[in-house]
Amino acid sequence: MNSIEVLIIGAGAAGSSAAFHLANSGVQVTIVDKKHGFLLKPCGGGMAASVQKWFPFSLEPIIEEVIQKVEFTWCLSDHVIAQLPGSSPFWITRREKLDELITQKAIEQGATLLQSFEVVKIFKIEGQWIITSKDGQQLKSKCVVIADGSSSPWAREFNLGPKNLHYASTTSIRVNGKGLLKEGTSRFEFGLVHHGFAWAFPLKDSVNIGVGTFIGNHAVESEKILNELMPSLGFDPKAGIRNDSRLRVWNGHSNLHGDGILVIGDAASLCDPFLAEGLRPALLSGCEAAKCIINWLKGNTTELSSYTKSMKKKWGDSMAWGRRISQVFYRFPKIGYQLGIKRPTAPQRIAQILSGEMGYGDIAQRVIKRLILKS
Ligand SMILES: Cc1cc2nc3c(=O)[nH]c(=O)nc-3n(C[C@H](O)[C@H](O)[C@H](O)COP(=O)(O)OP(=O)(O)OC[C@H]3O[C@@H](n4cnc5c(N)ncnc54)[C@H](O)[C@@H]3O)c2cc1C
Structure with missing residues (x-):
């Protein structure tokens, strides 16, 4: 059995992003997925246009609507209509097309895609990972990227991601x-x-x-x-x-790397616990994981810890505040709606958070104080 440099489990937003960035840098990468074809996924498909900066090809083919206005309601009344700032556009995509486009771009750069390959066993022997599928196929690789989504059993098995899910x-x-x-x-x-x-x-x-x-x-x-x-x-x-x-969803800072293994996307519990934004962190984590693996394969570093560190800085620090806001907001949602959503500046702030221009930390202390004082 020949050894692959990197094996990615899951061809969703996270796995396809990692595959593209690795293949684009000349790394030998195979991506496996248990499904055949790119099928309907439970996802709203909304994402900030700012994700475009992580890809050298246009994401335009998969944009179905550009959102200019957001309408909020409380029990289907008390309408608030907010114009989004033109500086932070928000796209609605057909989710399955997003995964397919990025995977296709990865294949064009030399990645291999194996579908109907459901991983049932992962173990390490003599510094190499052996990955076994349900029908008994085996692959060997130097590095494994876990990108199998919210029901991933592997993150926990290899002590990656938060202890409490x-x-x-x-x-x-x-x-x-x-x-x-x-x-x-x-x-x-x-x-x-x-x-x-x-x-x-x-x-x-x-x-x-x-x-x-x-x-x-x-x-x-x-x-x-x-x-x-x-x-x-x-x-x-x-x-x-x-x-x-x-x-x-995100539930505390955690270790996202091990010896030759990384976890990305939903499998790493990266999704925003307040607004359920999971596409941006999935794409970002794929991109950050690839950067770190490339350095590791070149021998510039002996471990993959820079991935955990960069995800904490670029995502986790904001999510720690997002989780606190979520816990207060969803306990007192009526007050949250009146004091948070109906504020004239709220839509702009939400758009800035979803685009990455601002983190939850930039607004959190003021928001939590307002909610607690009125509850
Ligand atoms: C109802 C809903 C609405 C949402 N709406 C939005 C939204 O509008 N905007 C937003 O930003 N986020 C949204 N999210 C979150 C977003 O969908 C996820 O964060 C995103 O899908 C994460 O991508 P992923 O690649 O990590 O996981 P996934 O997309 O779940 O990909 C995992 C892949 O792994 C494969 N796989 C699983 N197990 C195995 C195995 N054993 N072997 C091989 N392959 C395997 C699966 O087939 C799948 O293709 C929503 C989520 C839900 C549930």
Whole structure:
């Protein structure tokens, strides 16, 4: 069995980003995924345009809508319509197309993709990783990147990521047609969802609708919420393809590397615990992991610790504040809506946070103080 330089488990946003950056630097990389083809995933597909800076090719082919306005409601009334600042554009993408585009670009740079390859065993022998699939195929590599998403068993097995995993509970739906959603406008509903929110993001000819709760590890009561939410968006309550899933969210600073092994994306619990933004950290972690692996393969460094350090600085420090905001906001959401969302500067701040221009730390102390004083 020949040894590969880097093996990536999972061809999602995180794995494809790592594969592209590694292959683009001439590293021999194989990416495996248990699925065949790029299928519908539970994801709103919303992401800040600022992610473009991490890729030398255009992401334009997968942008279906550019969001200019955001409409917020509390229990389907008390509307706030906010114009997004033109400086921080927000895109809605068809998620499966995003994964496919980046994987395709990785393949063009020399990466190999093996689909229908479900990893069931990983072990190390004589400095090499041996990865076994469900149907008994084996691959050998110098380095392994764990990018298998929120249900990853491997992060825990290799002591990577937070010790205590925290999950958001979600239901997502893709519905054909645009309903009552106006062009270039996305919707956020607070109030109907206990400890969370609902969203509607427009695509070219359909809408991604979702419901998520962020505190308490309990299942979201989606049926009841959707019976009210869907008609308000102009859809039959039973329309669309539904998908219930658990999303691993950020839960404390943690070690994201071991000896020749790294964890990225949802498997590393990087997703924002307040707004469920997971695409940007998935793409960023793929990019940062690749930089660190390239140095390690060249022998410039003997360990992969610079990846853990750079993710703490570029992502974790902001998420530590995001988690505190989430815990206060979702406990007192009515006050949060009045004092946070309805403030004239709120949409601009949210857009700046989602684009990376600002971190939660820049606003956290003021927001938490306001929420606690009024609760
Ligand atoms: C309902 C919902 C809505 C969301 N909306 C947004 C949004 O609008 N914007 C945003 O930024 N984030 C959103 N997120 C978060 C975002 O979807 C995730 O953070 C993102 O998918 C993380 O990408 P990933 O590559 O880490 O994981 P994934 O996309 O889950 O990729 C993991 C890959 O690994 C493969 N895999 C799994 N196990 C194995 C195995 N054993 N062997 C081989 N392959 C395996 C899977 O098939 C999959 O392709 C949402 C999440 C949910 C649940």
